[in-house]
Amino acid sequence: MGLDDKISNKGEELKGKAKETTGKATDDEQLEAEGKGDQAGANLKQAGEKVKDVFKG
Secondary structure, eight states: OHHHHHHHHHHHHHHHHHHHHHHHHOOHHHHHHHHHHHHHHHHHHHHHHHHHHHHOO
């Protein structure tokens, strides 16, 4: 996985933060939860990328 995947993961994280913020602002608990879930998924992918980088280096 390369730079494209890292950028994609960061984009997913930012999208999740936006959903969470919008959910809080509109008192939409479902949207807020979706945002947190998106962020968690992105963070797991980013952690996997870091582990791969460690073994490559």
